[in-house]
Amino acid sequence: MTERQELFAALSRAVLDGDDAAAPRLAAQALDGGVSALDAVEKALVPAIREAGRLFEEGEYFLPELVTAAQAMKAAMAVLQQALGAEAAALALGRVVIGTVEGDIHDIGKTLVGTLLSAAGFAVSDEGASVSVARFVARARELDADLVCASALLTTTMPKQRELVEAVRAAGLRAKVMVGGAPVSPRWAASIGADGHADNALAAVTVARSLVGRDAPS
Amino acid sequence: MDAVRPRLELFSGEQVEAIVADALAVLATVGVEVENEPARLLLREAGIAARGFRFVPDENAVRAALATAPARVVVYDRDGRPTLDLGGDRVHFDPGSAALWILDPASSRRRPPVTTDLVHLAWVTEACGNIAGQSTALVPSDVPEAMGDRFRLYVALLNSTKPVVTGTFATDAFAVMHAMLAAVRGGAAALAARPLAIFDCCPTPPLKWSDLTCQALLDCARTGVPAELVSMPLGGATAPVTLREMIVQHCAESLSGVLLHQLAAPGAPIIWGGSPAAFDMRHGTTPMGAIETMMVDAGNAQVGRSLGLPTHAYPGMSDAKVVDWQNGMESGIGAVLAALAGINLVAGPGMMDFESCQSLEKLVLDDQACGMALRLARGVGHDSAGEAVDLLRQVVALGGFLGHRHTRDHFRAEQFLPSKVIDRGTFEQWEAAGGRSSFEAAREEVRTIVARGNPAPVADDLRAELTALISAETRRLGIVGLPPV
Ligand code: B12
Numbered sequence: 001m002t003e004r005q006e007l008f009a010a011l012s013r014a015v016l017d018g019d020d021a022a023a024p025r026l027a028a029q030a031l032d033g034g035v036s037a038l039d040a041v042e043k044a045l046v047p048a049i050r051e052a053g054r055l056f057e058e059g060e061y062f063l064p065e066l067v068t069a070a071q072a073m074k075a076a077m078a079v080l081q082q083a084l085g086a087e088a089a090a091l092a093l094g095r096v097v098i099g100t101v102e103g104d105i106h107d108i109g110k111t112l113v114g115t116l117l118s119a120a121g122f123a124v125s126d127e128g129a130s131v132s133v134a135r136f137v138a139r140a141r142e143l144d145a146d147l148v149c150a151s152a153l154l155t156t157t158m159p160k161q162r163e164l165v166e167a168v169r170a171a172g173l174r175a176k177v178m179v180g181g182a183p184v185s186p187r188w189a190a191s192i193g194a195d196g197h198a199d200n201a202l203a204a205v206t207v208a209r210s211l212v213g214r215d216a217p218s
Numbered sequence: 219m220d221a222v223r224p225r226l227e228l229f230s231g232e233q234v235e236a237i238v239a240d241a242l243a244v245l246a247t248v249g250v251e252v253e254n255e256p257a258r259l260l261l262r263e264a265g266i267a268a269r270g271f272r273f274v275p276d277e278n279a280v281r282a283a284l285a286t287a288p289a290r291v292v293v294y295d296r297d298g299r300p301t302l303d304l305g306g307d308r309v310h311f312d313p314g315s316a317a318l319w320i321l322d323p324a325s326s327r328r329r330p331p332v333t334t335d336l337v338h339l340a341w342v343t344e345a346c347g348n349i350a351g352q353s354t355a356l357v358p359s360d361v362p363e364a365m366g367d368r369f370r371l372y373v374a375l376l377n378s379t380k381p382v383v384t385g386t387f388a389t390d391a392f393a394v395m396h397a398m399l400a401a402v403r404g405g406a407a408a409l410a411a412r413p414l415a416i417f418d419c420c421p422t423p424p425l426k427w428s429d430l431t432c433q434a435l436l437d438c439a440r441t442g443v444p445a446e447l448v449s450m451p452l453g454g455a456t457a458p459v460t461l462r463e464m465i466v467q468h469c470a471e472s473l474s475g476v477l478l479h480q481l482a483a484p485g486a487p488i489i490w491g492g493s494p495a496a497f498d499m500r501h502g503t504t505p506m507g508a509i510e511t512m513m514v515d516a517g518n519a520q521v522g523r524s525l526g527l528p529t530h531a532y533p534g535m536s537d538a539k540v541v542d543w544q545n546g547m548e549s550g551i552g553a554v555l556a557a558l559a560g561i562n563l564v565a566g567p568g569m570m571d572f573e574s575c576q577s578l579e580k581l582v583l584d585d586q587a588c589g590m591a592l593r594l595a596r597g598v599g600h601d602s603a604g605e606a607v608d609l610l611r612q613v614v615a616l617g618g619f620l621g622h623r624h625t626r627d628h629f630r631a632e633q634f635l636p637s638k639v640i641d642r643g644t645f646e647q648w649e650a651a652g653g654r655s656s657f658e659a660a661r662e663e664v665r666t667i668v669a670r671g672n673p674a675p676v677a678d679d680l681r682a683e684l685t686a687l688i689s690a691e692t693r694r695l696g697i698v699g700l701p702p703v
Contacts, residue, residue: 063454063500063502064499155359155366156364159364182318200502201502
């Protein structure tokens with residue numbers, strides 16, 4: 001193994017281990033050593049997070065392993081971001097605005113979906129819980145979002161998802177809307193005219209990819 | 219000598235004190251965030267230190283609140299009879315709360331519940347002899363979402379006499395819900411004297427009181443409606459994954475609730491409840507049937523009891539999607555552990571698929587598990603030393619006990635006599651009766667109960683009064699077309 005390959009292997013390992021101290025340190029070391037940021041992303045970070053996803057789907061990894069791997073990836077990305085410059089935009093699968101609808105403070109599922117979307121390569125802006133329709137729309141406009149994701153866990157707050165779909169359309173935004181949350185069914189999603197729905201975080205990534213026309217290579 | 223009550227205690231007295239000490243330290247250093255302005259005002263007036271909206275009460279403030287909270291809370295049924303006597307280690311069951319789905323008994327698949335299901339739920343609960351309270355355990359999909367919470371209470375009051383465990387989904391729901399309860403009692407003061415319902419109030423883990431639930435807590439305190447603190451640390455998601463630390467967090471959140479509540483109205487009734495769960499690390503779900511969930515429930519109750527408060531928890535539910543082995547296993551273990559742990563109010567019967575789906579069939583089956591658990595809690599009597607000698611002397615001559623008066627006098631109290639959904643017949647009897655599974659037997663039982671109609675109709679004038687209240691609320695919210703009840 002060349003020195004560079006060893007470095008990439010260590011960076012991959014750090015992501016898989018969820019080591020958010022080592023991952024950015026190794027990323028910085030790579031840049032110092034003259035490695036292109038794009039190379040570091042494509043040859044170390046992306047394969048590592050894919051591997052974490054595979055291990056999770058096979059039941060080898062559990063959520064704490066997957067989530068800490070995503071966080072280590074994020075920490076390394078933060079170091080590489082500047083060097084990537086214009087290339088960063090090309091790398092991202094799409095820009096996502098995510099939040100839980102107004103009046104609803106359930107945010108665990110939403111955060112999980114956001115974390116996995118960002119690990120998959122989306123640029124995610126997490127607006128938190130109890131987000132007003134107006135704020136969703138304003139953020140989507142500001143970021144020229146590809147996708148707006150809204151979570152609702154209460155039957156009383158589900159109607160906000162309908163309002164959101166209507167508001168995104170009325171504002172003439174190009175963003176697609178994906179909805180989810182325990183009480184949200186495919187039927188509800190269809191009835192409010194949402195573009196997508198998923199009932200868990202991994203499925204959300206698949207649906208998001210297809211909504212932005214970037215299906216995973218099989 | 220009385221029966222020794224069989225008991226599950228996870229901790230020694232010293233260990234409980236150490237947990238409470240940790241919780242007090244959490245409050246005094248990390249504190250709780252309070253998002254409700256009236257509550258902040260109360261805390262500031264009481265001189266509780268704060269950093270922004272994060273309040274850091276010291277031990278004295280918390281102990282003072284504990285000192286004014288009553289050790290016993292009695293909730294009365296619609297007719298004014300004391301029904302839930304919460305405190306000590308007395309155990310009562312009520313169905314698990316606010317399901318999004320109902321299990322369709324014909325297809326064994328879930329479907330959105332409608333108002334008729336809610337009505338039937340109340341009737342079936344009324345028929346369950348081992349389930350003392352009812353709860354607004356379904357959210358009907360044919361009622362406009364904004365009305366869901368309050369409409370459930372209306373239906374419950376019209377269809378069962380049992381006291382109701384309920385809650386608000388929005389801050390503006392409390393007024394009409396309180397008005398309906400007061401109407402049943404004939405006034406707010408009468409309601410405060412003999413509470414008819416308990417309201418769940420959930421802090422947000424970790425260590426936060428949202429505007430909604432904080433408001434519900436204050437509304438309860440000021441009207442004397444018992445408040446049930448439902449702190450729900452999820453181990454590894456919104457709380458540390460280790461069980462002791464989950465219990466510490468539950469204790470800190472609950473203590474902050476007691477403080478807020480007692481500042482609003484010292485002496486108002488409050489229950490040390492909770493719905494913690496071990497977070498499932500594969501699916502990101504909140505398994506209520508996990509053994510760790512039940513261990514934390516038992517631990518929380520032990521802590522609450524040591525602080526002199528009535529307790530509540532959610533064991534007795536299952537994560538299974540159909541009424542099968544997993545379902546019965548998890549629900550049965552939960553009911554038994556709850557009884558052993560002396561949890562005063564145990565919400566769970568009927569609930570499955572985490573806290574998402576109610577099954578009326580599961581409810582009548584769980585009723586049997588609750589009956590067995592309650593029997594276990596009564597323990598074995600010990601006031602009859604020497605009796606066996608006499609009895610055996612007589613029966614050696616008689617040849618058996620079936621014809622003995624002693625058997626006849628004691629068997630009903632000594633044995634839990636199961637309903638028809640529990641099979642204890644011979645193979646031949648079972649086969650002759652159609653060879654049914656317990657689920658099929660339960661389906662039959664539910665059909666019979668439903669066919670009998672409303673077991674607890676209210677007087678016409680009260681019905682009119684409740685209907686007027688809910689109709690006015692509908693107009694206030696600009697809603698048209700509520701389903702008939
Ligand atoms: C934890 C919890 C809470 C916690 C939330 C903590 C937090 N920081 O989020 C607290 C204690 C604060 C809470 C409060 C309340 N809760 Co609550 N809560 C739950 C519980 C037990 C688990 C939710 C959860 O986090 N699950 C784990 C996550 C990972 O799953 P998830 O959220 O479903 O997300 C997954 C999918 O749905 C999907 N997904 C989620 N969002 C999105 C978004 C998109 C775009 C996509 C594609 C996918 C997707 O992917 C996620 C990951 O796989 C549920 C029970 C249940 N069955 O869901 C009740 C539940 C949702 N709560 C309920 C209620 C009633 C309340 C309260 C009103 C109680 C009260 N009276 O105070 C308050 C509401 C306060 C408010 N205004 O929001 C009811 C709702 C009933 C109804 N008909 O609406 C439920 C169903 C429980 C019940 N049966 O009573 N709750």
